[in-house]
Amino acid sequence: MNFEWTTREQAFRDEIRSFLARELPPDWETIARHGPGSKQQTEFSRIFCAKLAEAGLLVPHWPKEQGGRGSSVWEHFILGEEMWAVGEPRGPQYMNVNWIGPTILRFGTDEQKARYIPEIAAGNAVWCQGFSEPSAGSDLASLRTRADRDGDDFIISGSKVWTSYAGLAQHCFLLARTSGNRKEGICIFLISMQTPGINVRPIPALVGNGDLHEVFFQDVRVPASHMLGEEGKAWSLITYALANERIGLPRYQLSTRVLGEVVGQLKANGSWSDDVIKFRAGQALAACEAARMLVYRVVDQRSRGLPPNAESSLARVAIVEADHAVANFALDFLPEAFSSHVLPLLKPHHERAIAAGIASGAAEIQLGIVASDYLNLPRS
Amino acid sequence: MFLDISDDQDALLTTVSAVLARARSRLVLGGGKASFDLELDGDLEKGGVLDAASYPEFGVSTAALVVHEVCRSASIAEVAASAVIRPLICPEAPRPLAVLTGDPTQAIRFLPVARAVLVLSEAGASWFPVTADDVEMVEAYFAYPVGRLRDPDRCLSRALTVTDPGLARRLAQLAVAAEITGVLQGGLDSVTAHVTDRRQFGRPLGTFQSVQHRLAACASKIAAAKWLAFKAGGAGATHTDVVTALASAQTIVDAIVYDLHQFLGAMGLTLEHPLYRWTYRAKLLKSEFGGASRSHRELAELTWP
Ligand SMILES: Cc1cc2nc3c(=O)[nH]c(=O)nc-3n(C[C@H](O)[C@H](O)[C@H](O)COP(=O)(O)OP(=O)(O)OC[C@H]3O[C@@H](n4cnc5c(N)ncnc54)[C@H](O)[C@@H]3O)c2cc1C
Numbered sequence: 001m002n003f004e005w006t007t008r009e010q011a012f013r014d015e016i017r018s019f020l021a022r023e024l025p026p027d028w029e030t031i032a033r034h035g036p037g038s039k040q041q042t043e044f045s046r047i048f049c050a051k052l053a054e055a056g057l058l059v060p061h062w063p064k065e066q067g068g069r070g071s072s073v074w075e076h077f078i079l080g081e082e083m084w085a086v087g088e089p090r091g092p093q094y095m096n097v098n099w100i101g102p103t104i105l106r107f108g109t110d111e112q113k114a115r116y117i118p119e120i121a122a123g124n125a126v127w128c129q130g131f132s133e134p135s136a137g138s139d140l141a142s143l144r145t146r147a148d149r150d151g152d153d154f155i156i157s158g159s160k161v162w163t164s165y166a167g168l169a170q171h172c173f174l175l176a177r178t179s180g181n182r183k184e185g186i187c188i189f190l191i192s193m194q195t196p197g198i199n200v201r202p203i204p205a206l207v208g209n210g211d212l213h214e215v216f217f218q219d220v221r222v223p224a225s226h227m228l229g230e231e232g233k234a235w236s237l238i239t240y241a242l243a244n245e246r247i248g249l250p251r252y253q254l255s256t257r258v259l260g261e262v263v264g265q266l267k268a269n270g271s272w273s274d275d276v277i278k279f280r281a282g283q284a285l286a287a288c289e290a291a292r293m294l295v296y297r298v299v300d301q302r303s304r305g306l307p308p309n310a311e312s313s314l315a316r317v318a319i320v321e322a323d324h325a326v327a328n329f330a331l332d333f334l335p336e337a338f339s340s341h342v343l344p345l346l347k348p349h350h351e352r353a354i355a356a357g358i359a360s361g362a363a364e365i366q367l368g369i370v371a372s373d374y375l376n377l378p379r380s
Numbered sequence: 381m382f383l384d385i386s387d388d389q390d391a392l393l394t395t396v397s398a399v400l401a402r403a404r405s406r407l408v409l410g411g412g413k414a415s416f417d418l419e420l421d422g423d424l425e426k427g428g429v430l431d432a433a434s435y436p437e438f439g440v441s442t443a444a445l446v447v448h449e450v451c452r453s454a455s456i457a458e459v460a461a462s463a464v465i466r467p468l469i470c471p472e473a474p475r476p477l478a479v480l481t482g483d484p485t486q487a488i489r490f491l492p493v494a495r496a497v498l499v500l501s502e503a504g505a506s507w508f509p510v511t512a513d514d515v516e517m518v519e520a521y522f523a524y525p526v527g528r529l530r531d532p533d534r535c536l537s538r539a540l541t542v543t544d545p546g547l548a549r550r551l552a553q554l555a556v557a558a559e560i561t562g563v564l565q566g567g568l569d570s571v572t573a574h575v576t577d578r579r580q581f582g583r584p585l586g587t588f589q590s591v592q593h594r595l596a597a598c599a600s601k602i603a604a605a606k607w608l609a610f611k612a613g614g615a616g617a618t619h620t621d622v623v624t625a626l627a628s629a630q631t632i633v634d635a636i637v638y639d640l641h642q643f644l645g646a647m648g649l650t651l652e653h654p655l656y657r658w659t660y661r662a663k664l665l666k667s668e669f670g671g672a673s674r675s676h677r678e679l680a681e682l683t684w685p
Pocket of ligand 1: 128129130131132133136137138139161162163164165207211355357358359360361362363364365368589
């Protein structure tokens, strides 16, 4: 066992911190207040990610030929931690660099790579993820959006829901079905959101402005060359993509930061001498550290090339608890901060916390995976 | 970072497993609540596994790992203080080692089998040897042998001072954290096996989702606390790391102990099933050093002074 960062990893973290100190504008936190899917943050991400790209910090974990610098798994993760520590200024583009880009790099045709990768690596692309549907949430394999062959094209019909960033995205990483049921017959299409027949409806929500949408596909014609991977064989690609997504989110880093800021306010207003408040602050901090530790276990396994396993679900459960512990601490002892701008990251943190146990696989789904694959409990 | 068991640690754990397997084969249940496996205790000492903390290739993380593994067993030995504290603080003290953290007249776990007592107080740290004559047995409510010093002043008058009381306290906190994660894991192992075998309504209990989710939540909490304890023993670990580990371990006890007993049903309320050997250790450990509430406040004060 070894719990130390290497000098190289520490230097990499320092490099990111000095970049952030230099390039994150003073009004960033005001922008962040609008939430990760907001127009303000999406626009900001285009400027900020381009700068990250110039500094070699947008896709450092990608191969050199694709604009990366071949950074290690840990370095990639450190990048995520530092971004979350300041409220994730990459906005929607975290998806591009963490899993959409890598999935295209791994399974895309030369034409697809040439078309999408340079744009992602330059920090200038906004994608949305068209997975969930009205009747396919946790049970993603029950998705019904159709893709029917018509000559060299596919005609796509159906609808997606909860699609983050859809209102401003240029492209969609879309799942649709050409045949079969359940995991068979699903395909991935990389499509332009400008394609005729696509309609986006924003859904008013608790998770910040402009995050959730419904997306309707009415006879949307897409060239067959826009399919990623083989027809009907997308499930294993999705598994690959989501395994990459799972380590992308060091949420506890933002939680720890917000917790520290709340404590700062409680000290300033004279409440910090209250033992109950200290107890709850310690409890929330310990929950963040618990999540961090389990996430580090997953990252370490990944860095050693071990296949993904149920420990990422173990970590997800802890992450949800940490987010809620911090959010509830703030609500209990500093409610007035939610009605002012003293702590700009407080509300975006709260909005992320309430979604933590639902988005990208509900907490109960994670618990089910832990039960079957970690505890090896019998299946019903 | 390397968050896994190294080959050296694995070799050490093989020794530990062999010793524990022998202990398991002679385990007898159904007696009184407290127990102590003198042979297991001696085997651990002879095997050298209790000294890992002082070896450069191992260190305190490995000691915490040994504690965790030994405490998973239903057989009880004095391992936490001997493996985590003694090698670095009082290697000359005989063992088993009992630890006194508060009022010298209080009941002390392991005292009836101890040959030395480590004293941690506001004033500093020290240790003194004990013999059977110094000790009065206390009727056991928890799964540990518990005793009281007959004449605390006389014992304390022969105490030898320890040079780094701060380190002694930190190691003692870490030892409790690792002990808690071990006993909870032992209980979880046992209940997982039970719900896999036991059938009701025509199916194994472990196929019911309400059972699965609660055990899965237990697993996540224990895994996190365990790795926090290992981390707190690592090179460069701080007092904050130690208190984080202790607070995390203590805070999860209540909910996990409840679930473990719940899923074992009436069987878990008997002395014929070993569950109490884990839960009735956890119930005492959770109050050490003032308990989860105190530990969390200590963490808050260290983090935001
Ligand atoms: C903020 C946010 C952003 C999102 N962004 C996107 C996006 O960009 N693209 C996209 O495709 N999707 C997105 N989603 C959708 C997300 O993937 C789904 O919400 C998620 O998969 C759960 O599906 P559902 O909401 O339909 O809940 P359901 O599947 O209906 O489940 C509801 C609840 O039932 C319980 N439950 C369900 N199944 C089980 C089970 N097997 N065992 C026990 N309990 C169960 C869980 O508690 C679950 O929370 C987003 C969601 C949120 C909250």
